[in-house]
Amino acid sequence: MNNNPQLNRDGELQHLLTTEGLPISILLKILDTAESFVGVTERDIKKVPLLRGKSIFNLFFEPSTRTRTTFEIAAKRLSADVVNLDVAASSQSKGETMLDTVNNLSAMHADMFIVRHSQSGAAHLIARHVKPGIHVINAGDGRHAHPTQALLDMFTIRRYKKDFHSLRVAIIGDILHSRVARSQIHALTTLGVPEVRVITPKTLLSNKVERLGVQVYHDMAQGLKDVDVLLMLRLQNERMLGARLPSAEEYFKYYGLTQEKLALASQDAIVLHPGPMNRGVEIDSAVADGKQSVILSQVTFGIAVRMAVMTILMGN
């Protein structure tokens, strides 16, 4: 139970569940493979036959359009057959358990499941119960992990900044509830980024997060000083309803990224955001659409990175 469930005995990637514990060689292989797919996505005929005849099931227990769409596009560009299942609306409401759903689909000869679920650990549970030869990609489980998002962020950072070993990176926003932040932290530390900071109010911080290898800041001016990469997190609207934050306005005033705050970072700092953005809450439109923003590049690279992950899992 304690060994890394996403690698097989030979250390090859069987599932992509989390960036935690992934060897740097695998991370780099994914990034390098994605480079070769960027070209494909820019061609007139955006299709390669690598996964022809393979069946990929998009298994979304939690609603999502963006992530599901990018996986679908990635799979189709690899010539795979894609089935989208909005499980939240079908079998779950009839009382079928998650593993029953997975078993049923396995019997239809699925080759890969792309899973999103509101509970941390759901993808691990599925990966542990699928037959050998079926691969699982975690497309977001609760607060735990969102590895393809972190990988596309790494890809984007590498495109703009080249060397991970000289970077100062800040992750800004709701660390407590963010699966993206957790996956980013593990990926950044594995790739050798010497300084990873998190900037957030104390109500949105997870206990002992510094054990993951980050430095904690509560003040944007201090936290952004000399930072090369800003990873913004989405602040979910429902966080405003509880007692973690008083108002969106106050949050924006102290933690929202504006041009003035961005000016505190390195001059050539880049700004990333996993989307969808809350303009005027965690990020100002002037920054989101500004010249230091690489947010739209992230979306483009996201397809290539997901193509790379699928291809590597299928053994190509």
Next chain:
Amino acid sequence: MKIHIKNGHLIDPKNGIDVIKDVFIAAGKVVAIGAEPSNFKASRVIDAKGLLVFPGLVDLSVRLREPGFEYKATLESEMKAAVAGGITSLACPPDTDPPLDEPGLVEMLKHRAKSLNQAHVYPIGALTQGLKGERLTEMAELHDAGCVVFGQSDAPFINTRVMMQAMQYAATFGFSVWLRPQDVSLANSGVAHDGEVATRLGLPAIPVCAETIALSTIILMARETGARVHLCRISSAEGVSMIRAAKKDGLTITCDVAVNHIHLSEMDIGFFDSNCHLVPPLRSLSDRDALRIGLMDGTIDAICSDHTPVDEDAKLLPFGESEAGSTGLELLLSLVLKWSLEMKIPLISALAAITTEPAKILGIDVGHLSLGAIADLCIFDPNQYWNVEATVLRSQGKNTPFLGIELQGKVKYTLVNGSIVYEN
């Protein structure tokens, strides 16, 4: 039936006996230790050479799941599991469905348990109706029906005034009140200790202060009301220190810990092992070590199995949605032995935490082998190894963090009221 247990190594914590001595049993009682009484004609002689003979275990928390949760476990299956684990007396929490809040339910449970003729069952009465924390139960009536103590199991008191009145009312009759300290709003919907592992895995967390804040409320109220309070399933180092201080101040409180918590920590959750989803949560290694020390210095009085059989489907879910709890009846003794070996504690002291001490907390005259005592005892081979596997467990619950682990020590015989109820 007259039974002669010969050549066994007798350990009786209450009487400080730790030598090779024969035990003679007649009419359900211990009639002699050492020399054979005159005219004793044994109908059964058990050769216990190389084995340990000690009082049957007293377990302070065993969920038998009846009434209401028979799909998780039944009285038949769990009573068999208890004696297979050397347990001869057990207290069952009131969190059945319906809860044990009416005398009829308690009488029925006692009657059903008695007809099975296995371990003695001591129901813990609900402190409030439906365990809702709103209205008091008829404690005196429940006591007449067979409840020895009263508690809320894991159900919270939302209103502190009701809690205080429940303690006052119980104190009126001298009934002891069993409470597991947990502040309901701080625990919220948490499923794991608020520490490194919950942060890494993104699991909703329960901070230590959920325990300590409730604990300080209970301690202050015990002082105020004079109620006899027993604290259930302590989980944190800070909780142990507070209880140590309260005891030092002269407060007569007692305290237990679940056996899983003296071995495991949050780290054992690994990659979402739902068998490690327990209540209270497994905390940090330093908390676990403090629990071990608390047991050694007497701050914690007893160890219980906190037996909570869960059906398999309820564990085959993402960690946060899985049902909390572990099966424990058949592991308790081996795990206590493991603890005593690891901590180099003499077995006689370790056994006190599962015999004499819990019997004292329950206020029952068992857990010892004095002359004339009820002949509840366990004959145990400390050198036999066994693998914890679903197929070997008699309990209907196969859920335990120790699944697949090899443990040391196997029960060979269990006697209740002088009859052999388990033999292996």
